[in-house]
Amino acid sequence: MREAHERELRAIYESQVDSVFRFLVRYTGDTALAEDLCQETFLRLARSMHRQSVRASPAPWLFRVARNLAVDEFRRRKRRQAYRNRKERKVEAPRHPDQLVHIALSRISPKERELLLLVECSNLGLLEIARAERVSESTLRKRISRARAKFREEYTKLEREEP
Numbered sequence: 001m002r003e004a005h006e007r008e009l010r011a012i013y014e015s016q017v018d019s020v021f022r023f024l025v026r027y028t029g030d031t032a033l034a035e036d037l038c039q040e041t042f043l044r045l046a047r048s049m050h051r052q053s054v055r056a057s058p059a060p061w062l063f064r065v066a067r068n069l070a071v072d073e074f075r076r077r078k079r080r081q082a083y084r085n086r087k088e089r090k091v092e093a094p095r096h097p098d099q100l101v102h103i104a105l106s107r108i109s110p111k112e113r114e115l116l117l118l119v120e121c122s123n124l125g126l127l128e129i130a131r132a133e134r135v136s137e138s139t140l141r142k143r144i145s146r147a148r149a150k151f152r153e154e155y156t157k158l159e160r161e162e163p
Contacts, residue, residue: 005049012058013042015123019059020066022121027070027114029102037073041066059124060132067114104154112147119144 020041024034044065048054054061105113118129130140 008055009046009049012045012062016059016062017042019121019123020062023063023117024066024070026102026105026117026121027067028073029106033073037066037069040069057128057131059122060128063118063122063124064132071110100155100158104151104158107154108147108150112143112150115140115143116147116151 017038021034021038024037024041025031028034028037041062045054045058045062048061105116108116115129115133118124118132119126122129124132126137126140130137133140135143
């Protein structure tokens with residue numbers, strides 16, 4: 001039984017680790033932090049493999065845990081004032097397109113940012129994301145559309161600011 005759980009855990013890890021890591025890098029903007037949070041996400045998966053709900057659909061569960069861990073970390077940083085300092089930091093020109101993406105993402109709401117990152121960086125389909133977000137697929141599509149429009153607006157503003 002234990003070997004079966006280990007094989008199942010290894011298969012989930014191998015199929016999801018890159019997507020979870022990409023999501024966390026984009027969500028946090030910090031590769032080292034993303035590595036730590038990704039590791040913690042999979043440790044929690046290992047501890048929760050006995051639950052049928054986790055084993056039935058591990059991908060949405062993983063992204064929810066990853067997001068919650070990132071939010072918790074931001075709360076800790078905010079208490080220490082590090083998050084505020086990071087947010088106020090100016091980026092020197094010329095800016096790389098990845099920097100523009102990160103800045104534009106930071107200017108939209110956390111919920112919209114999370115949604116865009118789930119859609120763009122995970123291997124999850126819309127139905128799986130809708131289940132993870134606990135909304136209908138049509139509601140999810142509307143939210144994605146609004147989030148993309150806001151992101152596009154912020155990105156365009158940043159491009160115009162370029163020297």
